[in-house]
Amino acid sequence: MSVEEFVAANFTRATGAGLDPHEYQRVTGELASLDGWGEAFVRAGRSHLVRAREAASPISAGEHYQVAARWFHFATLAPQAGQALAAAEADAAMGRALAVLEPHARRIEGPGFTGWLRGRADSPITVIVVPGLDSSKEEFHAVTSALLRRDVAVFAMDGPGQGALASTSTVRPDYHQVIGRVIDALGVDRVRLVGLSLGGYYVAETAAWETRVAAVATVSGPFRLDWDGLPTPVRDLLTRRAGGARPARDFARQVDLSTLAPRITVPLLVVDGGQDLIPGVTNGERLARLAPHGEYLLVPHGDHLLGNARPDWLPATADWLSGEPK
Known part of the structure; x- marks a missing residue:
């Protein structure tokens, strides 16, 4: 499957899971091959971790942690090394989000x-x-x-x-x-x-x-x-x-x-x-x-x-x- 086909096949799944469609298009639009999928999605997830740390309110921080968790999860979809690390980062980001947004x-x-x-x-x-x-x-x-x-x-x-x-x-x-x-x-x-x-x-x-x-x-x-x-x-x-x-x-x-x-x-x-x-x-x-x-x-x-x-x-x-x- 080509990178274009893979990107198209996962579009509604990604947006249905809460990824912004425009951000998805920007991130995937830079891919030359599927080999770069995981790295690109992890990079997008980490950008939201930075925004969470710099957020002006706990709510904004928690929301960025949630989005980061989704990017990290979607980094695991392409068959390449680093999936375990991306899954662990998704897990950790979701934990941070809930600690802020739903402490119970x-x-x-x-x-x-x-x-x-x-x-x-x-x-x-x-x-x-x-x-x-x-x-x-x-x-x-x-x-x-x-x-x-x-x-x-x-x-x-x-x-x-x-x-x-x-x-x-x-x-x-x-x-x-x-x-x-x-x-x-x-x-x-x-x-x-x-x-x-x-x-x-x-x-x-x-x-x-x-x-x-x-x-x-x-x-x-x-x-x-x-x-x-x-x-x-x-x-x-x-x-x-x-x-x-x-x-x-x-x-x-x-x-x-x-x-x-x-x-x-x-x-x-x-x-x-x-x-x-x-x-x-x-x-x-x-x-x-x-x-x-x-x-x-x-x-x-x-x-x-x-x-x-x-x-x-x-x-x-x-x-x-x-x-x-x-």
């Missing part, structure tokens, strides 16, 4: 997971936000913010092979084991889940096994993966996150909700973009159809993660997760 946010860690618990401590609803193959807890701030505005407690996490844990762990198809430990650590009786991209599979798989899940929403999640049909960049990414070609193939073979979907007896909302056409990844319509209480929301013009169509799904999905799903 709590870092919670355990075997195979780490993340931030945000929102009112006595909220009756807790939602766990689960990222995908190359995303992290720093990416889906719009989802988290929408839920926080609805008075929901939110745990944004990294799991095996994700974000801060990507350099020390590999992806696993039985993600419900990790979510179970997260629920234990949160100390709540019931949780709701929202998973994005591959995270959609993770939360659906969890809902089929974990009895403490009260409701689940998937956004651009695969129903099944076909290894041979996946584009080369996706296969390469999965190979890195799985720790080799053979475990990547094994992982892909197990990502299949055909038999698990009927076991999801809690309310389920499946959100898809009609322009999300990644070869080798089947869409979520079948998941919604096979689950006993599945609903399907298709946004015809939405792309993968629907960063180009946020008003068409995010408010409704946040309302669904924070209300009383039927």
Whole structure:
């Protein structure tokens, strides 16, 4: 994939995650090849760290730390050295942001997971936000913010092979084991889940096994993966996150909700973009159809993660997760 194609393919994902579109165009416009992606994005992130240190108010400082975290996270998307350092910088910048903007946010860690618990401590609803193959807890701030505005407690996490844990762990198809430990650590009786991209599979798989899940929403999640049909960049990414070609193939073979979907007896909302056409990844319509209480929301013009169509799904999905799903 050329640098121009990569920049275009990640535009709505980046802007949907909160990067300023004009700054994104300036940073990527200077790239001669993908080899410079990580360095350029890290440099942009560090420029916001400087602005945070020079800010006239704590709020401005915290906002710059938040933006820096997103730039550092997006530095990890291109396959090159330094990804672990960029992920660590994203993690640290997010911690600085929350220390200023949300001092009551709590870092919670355990075997195979780490993340931030945000929102009112006595909220009756807790939602766990689960990222995908190359995303992290720093990416889906719009989802988290929408839920926080609805008075929901939110745990944004990294799991095996994700974000801060990507350099020390590999992806696993039985993600419900990790979510179970997260629920234990949160100390709540019931949780709701929202998973994005591959995270959609993770939360659906969890809902089929974990009895403490009260409701689940998937956004651009695969129903099944076909290894041979996946584009080369996706296969390469999965190979890195799985720790080799053979475990990547094994992982892909197990990502299949055909038999698990009927076991999801809690309310389920499946959100898809009609322009999300990644070869080798089947869409979520079948998941919604096979689950006993599945609903399907298709946004015809939405792309993968629907960063180009946020008003068409995010408010409704946040309302669904924070209300009383039927």
